[in-house]
Amino acid sequence: MQLAARPVAGLHGELTVPGDKSISHRGIILGAISEGDTVLHHFLTAADCLSTLTAFQQLGVPIERDGTTVMIHGVGLHGLKYPGKPLDMGNSGTTTRLIMGLLAGQRFETTLFGDASLSNRPMRRVSEPLAKMGADICVTEGHLPARIRGHHLHAVNYQLQVASAQVKSALILAAIQADQPSTLIEKLPTRNHTEKMLNAFGADIQTESDKLTIHVAPQPALKGVELTVPGDMSSAAFFLVAATLVPHSKVTLKNVGINETRTGLLKILKRMGGNVVERHRQDRGEPTADLVVTSAALKPIEIGEADIPAVIDELPLVALLAAKANGISRITGAGELRVKETDRIAAVVREFSKLGIAIRELPDGFMIDGRQPWQVNKPKLDSHGDHRIGMTLAIASLLVDEPLQLDGAESVNISYPEFFDDLASVTSVEIDS
Numbered sequence: 001m002q003l004a005a006r007p008v009a010g011l012h013g014e015l016t017v018p019g020d021k022s023i024s025h026r027g028i029i030l031g032a033i034s035e036g037d038t039v040l041h042h043f044l045t046a047a048d049c050l051s052t053l054t055a056f057q058q059l060g061v062p063i064e065r066d067g068t069t070v071m072i073h074g075v076g077l078h079g080l081k082y083p084g085k086p087l088d089m090g091n092s093g094t095t096t097r098l099i100m101g102l103l104a105g106q107r108f109e110t111t112l113f114g115d116a117s118l119s120n121r122p123m124r125r126v127s128e129p130l131a132k133m134g135a136d137i138c139v140t141e142g143h144l145p146a147r148i149r150g151h152h153l154h155a156v157n158y159q160l161q162v163a164s165a166q167v168k169s170a171l172i173l174a175a176i177q178a179d180q181p182s183t184l185i186e187k188l189p190t191r192n193h194t195e196k197m198l199n200a201f202g203a204d205i206q207t208e209s210d211k212l213t214i215h216v217a218p219q220p221a222l223k224g225v226e227l228t229v230p231g232d233m234s235s236a237a238f239f240l241v242a243a244t245l246v247p248h249s250k251v252t253l254k255n256v257g258i259n260e261t262r263t264g265l266l267k268i269l270k271r272m273g274g275n276v277v278e279r280h281r282q283d284r285g286e287p288t289a290d291l292v293v294t295s296a297a298l299k300p301i302e303i304g305e306a307d308i309p310a311v312i313d314e315l316p317l318v319a320l321l322a323a324k325a326n327g328i329s330r331i332t333g334a335g336e337l338r339v340k341e342t343d344r345i346a347a348v349v350r351e352f353s354k355l356g357i358a359i360r361e362l363p364d365g366f367m368i369d370g371r372q373p374w375q376v377n378k379p380k381l382d383s384h385g386d387h388r389i390g391m392t393l394a395i396a397s398l399l400v401d402e403p404l405q406l407d408g409a410e411s412v413n414i415s416y417p418e419f420f421d422d423l424a425s426v427t428s429v430e431i432d433s
């Protein structure tokens with residue numbers, strides 16, 4: 001597709017970004033295994049979350065959807081049914097890994113498969129720790145397809161080997177089915193939606209003050225809830241970065257989730273000299289706020305391993321910020337980017353180089369000199385089939401004068417189907433002075 005041209009008068013207006021992807025997945029999963037009904041408002045109706053919704057329907061859970069409102073008639077922790085055929089995980093790593101933990105403790109056998117990108121992503125990081133709990137999971141050379149034979153699970157005391165909320169969540173969903181309390185110890189704090197949401201549904205998950213040690217009580221009595229999914233910080237991020245970089249911009253993003261395990265980008269923007277103001281903070285389980293962002297000149301940044309989990313999905317955008325900062329930035333400790341929907345380090349370096357950005361690939365990140373003027377040497381960009389790469393490149397196109405093409409633009413449907421409409425709405429607003 002043809003990408004939007006540089007908006008001379010900046011980006012302006014107000015946006016309500018779609019519901020949080022992580023919370024939407026978990027809302028379906030926890031609603032399914034609770035007793036009674038769960039209602040989710042502002043559910044993310046993007047391909048990834050629909051993979052979760054469909055999988056649970058196939059597992060015998062009645063689920064109705066009317067636009068972004070979803071009603072789940074929970075079947076309880078032991079009420080899922082043999083689906084009769086393999087479950088399609090689509091492109092969704094979160095669906096796959098969380099469902100593995102849950103199905104490991106059920107009483108039937110399931111097979112999971114996914115698309116080409118998902119079938120390349122590592123699954124032993126989940127199947128191996130689950131095996132320590134007695135799970136019987138057979139992956140294909142470390143990847144999907146996976147066959148899960150439901151099995152009685154026992155408790156564990158386990159130190160996670162990767163900083164991954166998906167792995168942690170899989171283990172928590174197994175641990176609630178075990179016979180005794182389990183303890184999980186993270187390497188670094190990762191997003192904690194599973195813990196917070198499970199407690200809201202009636203479970204007993206305690207995180208120690210180190211934010212790393214998590215105690216999971218087994219066999220909780222889960223009860224359905226009604227909740228409004230906050231706007232997704234990872235979707236708002238595209239506009240936070242766009243409005244920062246395009247001069248004369250001012251955009252308000254309404255009701256964005258600002259859980260502290262997700263706000264790494266806000267902290268990085270602040271350190272770089274960005275202008276983001278929080279308004280109308282609320283906390284109904286998950287904190288939210290309106291974020292008002294205006295353009296700013298940026299300083300370079302150094303970020304390392306400890307900063308990564310809270311900004312893991314926004315790192316391509318951090319690279320874009322660095323490409324306009326007045327010095328050399330270094331992003332390291334981000335090796336996990338190599339096993340996302342695509343190798344995001346290689347994809348960012350390859351596509352940014354087409355725009356003449358001075359970027360160097362590191363084994364676990366990038367080095368970027370934002371002082372070098374951009375010079376488009378190849379106007380045909382490629383999302384590599386990865387939603388976040390596609391949207392990052394669409395934002396980058398707002399910073400060049402030449403018309404650019406984006407191959408694989410439809411990948412945005414994975415997490416943000418309205419992305420191009422929302423982008424058009426803030427790039428074409430009439431401004432009266």
Ligand code: S3P
Pocket residue numbers: 021022023094163164165166167169190191312313336
């Ligand atoms: C997610 C966790 C992250 C993130 C993904 C969603 C989740 O993955 O990249 O988009 O919902 O738990 P990892 O925990 O594997 O880094």
